[in-house]
Each structure stands twice: as structure tokens, then as C-alpha cells.
Amino acid sequence: MSNHLITEGYIFILAMFVGFLLISKIPPILHTPLMSATNAIHGVVLIGALSLLTWTHGTVDLTIALVAVFFSTLNVVGGFVVTDRILGMFHVRSDGEQ
Template sequence: MNEHLLTEITVFILSVFIGIEVISKVPTTLHTPLMSATNAIHGIVLVGALLVAGTAHAPLGPVIGFLLVVLASLNVFGGYTVTERMLQMFRPKAPRPTKTDVDSTISVDTIGQPKENRAA
């Protein structure tokens, strides 16, 4: 391996460990804003994947670039889907129907008949 590649791998491994340490220290109340910030970072990753795909010169380069774009796109859309589901957990739920909302005049012999044909 050349020295440049070894340096890049070292920086990548160190950034993974630093990222794990930073994320593990985030309080629970800040996870939703953190998800939004990571969605922005995923957008930057998608731009980088497009640049790699556009400047590839090796025979296998465009194939790998296309794969990078597909995976980065899945990452972005998946992040927004997860964030939307998290936000739905905090929305107020629709009120449940009360007992007075239910038609209590239904008996066994009127099931299946239209409401206007039922005898009172």
C-alpha cells in the first residue's frame, strides 16, 4: 500500500471512533435534531458520489460510481423516512370515538341492512 492510501485509511478509522464517541454522548431529547443534521450530511455524501461517478476513468469506475449514487440516495431517502416516523410519534393522536358516536340501535336482525331500511 502506498503512504497516501494508508493515511486516508487512518483518518477514516479515527473519524469512525470519534463519531461513535460523539453520538454516544448525545442526550435522548436531541436525537431528532441530530437525525436532521445527519440527513444534511447524507446529501453531501450524495453529491460526492455524483462527483466520483462523473470523474471515473477506470473501466469499472462508472459501475462503482453508479452503485455509490444508488446507495447514497437510499441513505438520504431512508433518513428522511426514519425522521418522519420519529416525528409522527410526537404528534397528538386523533380522539377516539365516544360511545354516543356509535349507533346503538343495531340489533342482530338489522345487521347487513342499510341504515334507512332499519325499523326503529
């Protein structure tokens, strides 16, 4: 069990490094879409909320889990849709224009 945890710790630290390397290459012009994309990514807690639903017993538990599902779905879906909208606005100048 603790081996499992150590592996997870490694994964977390390595992912942080990868994150730092990748994200520091992103130019400031894209910082708003970057932020709204990462904003959508943390809606991944939806997976947590869904797996919670398998072992909830009783109305209170179920309600809490469903609220968590609601929050994180809103987060994921809204986040991706708005990021796509933003990225659709970035154009290069059209041909013939100086």
C-alpha cells in the first residue's frame, strides 16, 4: 500500500516537472486560453466524483456526490467550450493586407 503511494508521489513530482517545462514555453499571447484550458482540466475531479457514487449509501452521501458531479461537469464542459471559443478568435492577417 505504501509502495503504491510512493509511486503516486513520483508520478506527481514528474508531472509537475513536465508541467513546468511545457507551460513555460507557452507565449504570453496565449496565456488566457492556457488558463481557461487548465481551468477545464482541473474539472477532472469529475472522475473522483463519479467513482464516489459507487460506494455512497444514504441520501446525504448521494446528494453530496451528485453536487460534486454537477460542479465538475459544469467546470469541464464550460471550460473547454470557452477555450475553443477564445482560440477561434486568433487569426493571422488575411492575404493582401499589409
